[in-house]
Amino acid sequence: MALPELMKPISEAEWKVLCRECMYYIYHVVIPWIRERLSYYLPIIDRVGIILAEFIPTAATDGKYIYINPYFFVKMCRTTDRLFVFLHELQHIVLLHPERGEDKIPEVWNIATDAVVNRVLIETCAAYPTLEFLQKSVTLDKIAEVLRVPKEQLLPLTEEELYDLILTKKGVVIIEGYGPGGAFRDIMKPEGVKGMEKEFEKKYGRKPRSAEIRAPAPHKDDREFYEDLKRGIRECLERMKTAGARLPAPVLKFLMELLEGKIDWKELFRDILSSLAHGVYISTWTKLSRRLPYVLPGYKVYGIEKVWILIDESGSISDDELKYFLTEVYHLLEETKAKGIVIRFFSYMEEPIEFTTPEDVFKKVERRTGGTIIGDALRYVNENMSYYDPVVILTDGEIFDIEDPEVVRTFEEVVSKASLVVFVTTHTIPPLPEGVVVIRTT
Numbered sequence: 001m002a003l004p005e006l007m008k009p010i011s012e013a014e015w016k017v018l019c020r021e022c023m024y025y026i027y028h029v030v031i032p033w034i035r036e037r038l039s040y041y042l043p044i045i046d047r048v049g050i051i052l053a054e055f056i057p058t059a060a061t062d063g064k065y066i067y068i069n070p071y072f073f074v075k076m077c078r079t080t081d082r083l084f085v086f087l088h089e090l091q092h093i094v095l096l097h098p099e100r101g102e103d104k105i106p107e108v109w110n111i112a113t114d115a116v117v118n119r120v121l122i123e124t125c126a127a128y129p130t131l132e133f134l135q136k137s138v139t140l141d142k143i144a145e146v147l148r149v150p151k152e153q154l155l156p157l158t159e160e161e162l163y164d165l166i167l168t169k170k171g172v173v174i175i176e177g178y179g180p181g182g183a184f185r186d187i188m189k190p191e192g193v194k195g196m197e198k199e200f201e202k203k204y205g206r207k208p209r210s211a212e213i214r215a216p217a218p219h220k221d222d223r224e225f226y227e228d229l230k231r232g233i234r235e236c237l238e239r240m241k242t243a244g245a246r247l248p249a250p251v252l253k254f255l256m257e258l259l260e261g262k263i264d265w266k267e268l269f270r271d272i273l274s275s276l277a278h279g280v281y282i283s284t285w286t287k288l289s290r291r292l293p294y295v296l297p298g299y300k301v302y303g304i305e306k307v308w309i310l311i312d313e314s315g316s317i318s319d320d321e322l323k324y325f326l327t328e329v330y331h332l333l334e335e336t337k338a339k340g341i342v343i344r345f346f347s348y349m350e351e352p353i354e355f356t357t358p359e360d361v362f363k364k365v366e367r368r369t370g371g372t373i374i375g376d377a378l379r380y381v382n383e384n385m386s387y388y389d390p391v392v393i394l395t396d397g398e399i400f401d402i403e404d405p406e407v408v409r410t411f412e413e414v415v416s417k418a419s420l421v422v423f424v425t426t427h428t429i430p431p432l433p434e435g436v437v438v439i440r441t442t
Contacts, residue, residue: 018070040239043232049216055200055208060186063098084129112163114138249437312395326358349376375407388419397428
């Protein structure tokens with residue numbers, strides 16, 4: 001990989017000055033800001049090292065170190081950009097992108113993961129770069145434009161699925177820019193780091209300068225380090241959940257499966273519902289940030305008024321699955337003080353009932369045999385729901401009218417209005433609109 005022209009040789013004196021300034025920003029601005037406002041990242045910060053390196057064009061990570069080019073960090077980034085750059089590399093580590101990309105085409109993997117990382121940082125209100133900097137970074141909007149697909153089609157995808165879609169649609173797509181996720185790939189392997197050093201030496205006729213300003217957590221070998229890092233990632237995810245900083249559901253599901261093996265559907269369902277307990281956070285420029293007005297947008301928190309609970313009365317759903325489903329929904333209603341509306345459907349939609357207790361609802365769910373249709377239930381929800389109401393569905397997936405064009409349109413409208421649509425299926429996964437979170441119990 002040729003070195004980007006952004007890299008430029010500097011004198012020894014300028015290198016030392018830039019390193020001092022870079023260290024000041026990292027230790028006196030970035031890390032204290034994270035400790036105060038984004039403390040869920042601390043289990044990662046306390047484990048990884050930091051290296052200032054002139055052979056890295058912007059910033060990068062190999063999963064063990066965060067590499068930062070002092071010239072880029074000091075001269076080409078503003079304060080909010082520096083925070084964004086550091087958190088961007090940190091989030092790559094949290095999502096295990098270096099490890100997950102070992103068998104991928106690096107450039108394409110970097111584009112897919114950068115888009116997801118930038119989405120996470122902005123949606124969780126973790127960091128906002130300047131508009132100029134964001135324009136030079138990879139986003140889902142840019143990928144959607146290049147691939148000529150609706151952005152909504154990309155939202156429910158994991159990084160692996162987005163990577164596959166890019167390869168299918170365009171092959172190797174490079175989105176220009178020097179920010180995180182620009183033309184330079186910022187997910188590195190140890191051999192890639194050494195390759196960058198050799199490339200620098202070949203181009204400039206001398207060995208590149210670098211300085212380790214923070215060592216990673218002590219460990220016997222790399223295997224022990226990465227086992228400890230995964231423990232830190234689990235702790236980070238738990239803290240994010242407690243703080244209401246929600247990862248996109250497909251990303252969270254894949255990551256938890258990677259960390260823990262096949263995750264129990266009950267844990268995933270509970271995690272997804274608990275992420276709604278603090279309300280729905282929507283970033284908006286109509287309300288400016290208190291910390292940095294006119295630089296960062298603020299956010300509005302929408303409380304949950306109603307939760308729509310659709311239950312398929314098919315006899316193939318076990319009593320245990322139904323009881324657990326109802327219990328977790330009940331916990332969400334208790335935490336949010338929202339009203340639960342239960343809609344039982346089979347070959348027709350029964351009269352909606354209010355969710356009182358799991359036991360009471362359980363008694364009112366009958367077991368039936370025959371064909372199942374969901375169209376009437378979805379139409380009722382669509383006509384009566386408010387924006388940002390969550391919708392949860394329990395079914396065996398064997399739904400006769402799920403591909404009917406009118407039902408598809410109604411389902412899509414429900415998804416566009418809801419803060420979250422969770423489709424829990426005990427058997428079949430039918431074709432569903434983009435944006436639906438699917439949980440299979442078997």
